[in-house]
Amino acid sequence: MIMHSIYDWFRQHRFAVDFVLMAVLWLSVLPFSMASGYDTGLLDIVASVFFATALVVPLAWRRTRTVMAGCLIATAALLQWAMNVQPMAADVAVPLIVYALAAFGPRWASLSGLALAMLGSIMLVTRYFYDLTFNPVSQLPQALVIILMVWVLILFSWTSGDLTRTKRLREQSLSDRAHRLEIEAQHERELAASDERAHIAREMHDIVAHSLSVIITQADGARYASVANPEIAPETLATIAATGRSSLQEMRRLLGVLRGGDEASTRPLPGLIDLDELLLGIRAAGLPVDFSVVNEARRQLPPGAELTAYRVVQEGLTNVMKHAGPKVQASVALSWNARGLEVTVHDDGRGATASLSTAPIPRQPAPGSHPNRSHPTAPVPQIPAMSVPLTAKSASDVGHHHSNQPTTAPLTHAPLPPVQAPSGAAAGGNGLRGMAERVKLYDGELAAGPLPGGGFGITAFIPYSEN
Numbered sequence: 001m002i003m004h005s006i007y008d009w010f011r012q013h014r015f016a017v018d019f020v021l022m023a024v025l026w027l028s029v030l031p032f033s034m035a036s037g038y039d040t041g042l043l044d045i046v047a048s049v050f051f052a053t054a055l056v057v058p059l060a061w062r063r064t065r066t067v068m069a070g071c072l073i074a075t076a077a078l079l080q081w082a083m084n085v086q087p088m089a090a091d092v093a094v095p096l097i098v099y100a101l102a103a104f105g106p107r108w109a110s111l112s113g114l115a116l117a118m119l120g121s122i123m124l125v126t127r128y129f130y131d132l133t134f135n136p137v138s139q140l141p142q143a144l145v146i147i148l149m150v151w152v153l154i155l156f157s158w159t160s161g162d163l164t165r166t167k168r169l170r171e172q173s174l175s176d177r178a179h180r181l182e183i184e185a186q187h188e189r190e191l192a193a194s195d196e197r198a199h200i201a202r203e204m205h206d207i208v209a210h211s212l213s214v215i216i217t218q219a220d221g222a223r224y225a226s227v228a229n230p231e232i233a234p235e236t237l238a239t240i241a242a243t244g245r246s247s248l249q250e251m252r253r254l255l256g257v258l259r260g261g262d263e264a265s266t267r268p269l270p271g272l273i274d275l276d277e278l279l280l281g282i283r284a285a286g287l288p289v290d291f292s293v294v295n296e297a298r299r300q301l302p303p304g305a306e307l308t309a310y311r312v313v314q315e316g317l318t319n320v321m322k323h324a325g326p327k328v329q330a331s332v333a334l335s336w337n338a339r340g341l342e343v344t345v346h347d348d349g350r351g352a353t354a355s356l357s358t359a360p361i362p363r364q365p366a367p368g369s370h371p372n373r374s375h376p377t378a379p380v381p382q383i384p385a386m387s388v389p390l391t392a393k394s395a396s397d398v399g400h401h402h403s404n405q406p407t408t409a410p411l412t413h414a415p416l417p418p419v420q421a422p423s424g425a426a427a428g429g430n431g432l433r434g435m436a437e438r439v440k441l442y443d444g445e446l447a448a449g450p451l452p453g454g455g456f457g458i459t460a461f462i463p464y465s466e467n
Contacts, residue, residue: 014063024058025092029056032089044085051080052090052175059093064101067109071227073097081123092119096159101163103168110165114158121150132253198437211247213321214285215240221286236441237286246281264428272334276314279332284315285329289317296336299464301341308438309334309343309462310444315431316458324349340444340463348455435460 002223010017034048054076058069073093080091094117107430125147142408270278279289301309313332328349335342431450435458439446444462451457 007429011416015060018062018064019060022056026053026056026090029089029092041211047083047085047097047421048088050132051076051085052088053240055090055093059096059100062097063104065104066100068107070097070101070105070113074113074120078121082240084127087124095153098154099161099164100159102158103164104161108245110162114154115377118151121154122147125150153449173247201434208247211243213318214243214281216284216319217287218243234299239281242280243285267306269307270310271308274310274436275332278310278314278317281323282330285321287321287328290329292333294333295337298336298341301464305341305462307340308442308444309460311438312343312435312460313345315435319431319456319458320345320347320349340461343462344457344459346451346457359383 025371030049030052034045034052037324054190055073057184058072059074061069077091077094098117098236102110105113125143218240222233228232265395267439275291282289294378317330317332320328324330324347328347330347333342335344435448436446439462442462444460445458446458448458449456
């Protein structure tokens, strides 16, 4: 822990550390540099002190101003060569700055420093031998050996610096990657929280809007009906109480899931099997509803898709009660086909505002309809049928039998335009948007709009498997 703190302090105060090291190096090489001028006089001693300072002091900026330090040392070395000053101990600054350029400088400065140092070693050795009456025949091998030794030192310094640079860049890359992953994880958590809030908002809307619509309808109806028949009030109040208790139970279950405690309810979420109970409550509220199932042969829907289908029916009937007006007839149809489930909720009332429309939904009877749990008074409207090739014996045994002979089965699903949420405070806008979002989660489609001849329709299609 202490060593880590010391390392952090050194890393945060680079110039201070380098300045202290430079001062120690300058005090160490200064006596040896001055000794090189004792044989020639005071002027050479002063020159030695000057060049020792000019070569060593720029090392204080070897990490913070690497290129500037390299230029200063290169200039000092060139002046030393031009003024014929003898080599001194301060020349150790050359391999040190080569290391610094390779480790901390840009690539061009690193390679330029290496080339200049190798060229400078040749200039220094040749100048030294020329001063000793250079003999090309006898002294050239010795000069080459000295040059190679200096090159080895310079190459070792440059290679060490380049390895340090590579290690630093790798650590920086890992640190940047960890930072990016942390940002992405935070972004994913925010998206997950946003999706969860949207999911909770849809659930709250479905629970509250449906129950309040039933309660308001019952209360308004009882207020007028009790004038002629006072005995209807207890029955109406019982329906209101039952609806309120059911909604309260669903709300408690939702809040229990949010708390995540042990007291959270383990009751499963509603599905298609609960539609009968939903329709009983709607009919008890005074809205006649026809319910039909077309082609009960089916395959398994994706997990959670039945809840989506249930919510589509619930929201559709809630909108009918809120906006369709008095003396309205509603119809609900589940149509199982080779690709998935089609849910339709239609009414013959005045419908919602035109702003909810996306495309007119034509009224056509579904081909091959077999109402088995309803008391229909009118054919269930459907999307125009189209044919698709299937690999099955018939449209009724999809998911149970397989054959290599293709056949053609009617499919009551056509491409549906996406629902667009209405602007302003158009009634049902939030519900339609929530339905569209639910269906889209399972690669499905939803259309809603006025029906030809009057009324309003909602059609949702949920495929068996998600793409």
